[in-house]
Amino acid sequence: MNILVYGLNFSPELTGSGKYTGEMATWFAENNFNVEVIAAVPHYPEWKLNSKFENKWSIEKKDNLIIKRCPIFIPKDITGYKRILHEFSFHLTSLWHWLPCFFKRYDVIISVAPPMLIGIYPTVYNFFWRKCIHVYHIQDLQVDVARELKLINSKILLSILYRAEKLILKNAGIISSISDGMKDKLLSKAIDKQKYFMLPNWVETDFIKPLAPNISMLQRYGLTINDFIVLYCGSIGEKQGLEIMIDAAKHLEGFQNIKFLICGNGVQKDALISYAESMELNNIIFANTLPYNELPDLLSIAHIHLVIQKAATSDLLMPSKLTTILSAGGVSIITANPGTTLYNLIHKHNLGICIEPGSALALSETILFTYNNYSIMENKKLNARNYALSFLDKENILNRLKKAIEK
The missing domain is CATH 3.40.50.2000 (Glycogen Phosphorylase B;)
Structure with missing residues (x-):
């Protein structure tokens, strides 16, 4: 089975969604799936380029795992406007790796939000390859959070983002999130309940365990x-x-x-x-x-x-x-x-x-x-x-x- 994982953040980032996306892709590769990943260069949570990488397109191959990296705009001072530019730069630069993917057959595409619009390219792919399953995994209800925290105040922009979200949710084969509260919020958006899958963030319980003070x-x-x-x-x-x-x-x-x-x-x-x-x-x-x-x-x-x-x-x-x-x-x-x-x-x-x-x-x-x-x-x-x-x-x-x- 061929799997494409698409996410802004990825290993070796140690916190946030990149940690879990990296572990998930590695797990599928170790279980004999052919896995390709399209991700940005590592930069989170420091908002600084990882010293082991260059901010450019690259490809890494590790057995059943192929990681395709993309350069991105990494702002020094984080504002709402610069964060939008940061995410948009990834959508733009990742298209370089996406273009050949549109001509290749994948059985599953797993996209990891945020950014919310991460589901757009997989949705377009599904218009041509109907049998591919798009798993839209949501780590953070980004637009809802931005609205609640007043990080985005433009009604026009919010309307555009919610319309795009509706399109992605409608066409995804599986929609997953990490908590019951997020599940309830998604179901309130009138998604098909049969599509929903609970995918909580996990932990390696044999490694993270009770220990005496070090x-x-x-x-x-x-x-x-x-x-x-x-x-x-x-x-x-x-x-x-x-x-x-x-x-x-x-x-x-x-x-x-x-x-x-x-x-x-x-x-x-x-x-x-x-x-x-x-x-x-x-x-x-x-x-x-x-x-x-x-x-x-x-x-x-x-x-x-x-x-x-x-x-x-x-x-x-x-x-x-x-x-x-x-x-x-x-x-x-x-x-x-x-x-x-x-x-x-x-x-x-x-x-x-x-x-x-x-x-x-x-x-x-x-x-x-x-x-x-x-x-x-x-x-x-x-x-x-x-x-x-x-x-x-x-x-x-x-x-x-x-x-x-x-x-």
Whole structure:
């Protein structure tokens, strides 16, 4: 079976959709499918070209996997306008690799949104090759998020984007997303319920697992075994509202052994560092994203894991960092309003503690509560690990996708 995977982000990017798209393509190739990938050069979450690549067209071959890279516009300062140019540049440059694909037979095309318009070329391909299955996988309801966060205010532009989305959804053979909230939103767009397939972000549960605190990892950041570590590990972007971590750290600066470790990269990192510096805090440590092979050791040193996002995106996004936290058996504090998918998931399975989004006071009070009552968190740790084993295992999820495609 010939599979074409089309996505803006791809391995070796360590966070976001690129990580999962890369693992998915590699998994299919390792299971004897012929897989081609069209993707941009690696640049996320730093918004900087990966030093091992050049910003040009290229082709890599690895057994059953062929990766076709495209140059893109990578803005230094991220604005809504420049992000549109960034995504449009990929649509434009990827056409170079797409043109010969229109004359080749693929059994399956998997496109990964965002960008939302990633489904346009596969839709055009399906007009000529009717038997090809287009799997439109949605990691982020981009246009809905942009509207809710007021990143796009033009009614004309929103109308154009929603019309394009409608065309893609109508013609896709399988439509997948990563959460029940996204599923409900998609079904409200009048898609055929029989087309829908739940494809949550997965985790390698045999690699990301509960471990004793790694002493060398503690020493790397100037921490000790006696510190109570509050960890945020992930992208630092505009969708999270991470300023409340700095405000919470200010509330808790009198507790000398409560330390905040913010590990990641993204467009808002410099602003976040400046905000922390303006408060002259000495209980926050900023670090860069670590290689994937060091992630279990990083997770091992945290007492509390933070999953922060704005209220407006609670049902439109499912934070991918949560899967690794659960697999590591971590105690998490999650910003999510009652009634949202994320809130319901956490409460149904007793996986962590939900607080109201945007409240630094609620965050600091909850951290202090867990600090004073950490011994009673063992049940949440066990529930988190068991949930990951039951529902988030990589092999199980990708095998289900394989069977759905074959069916």
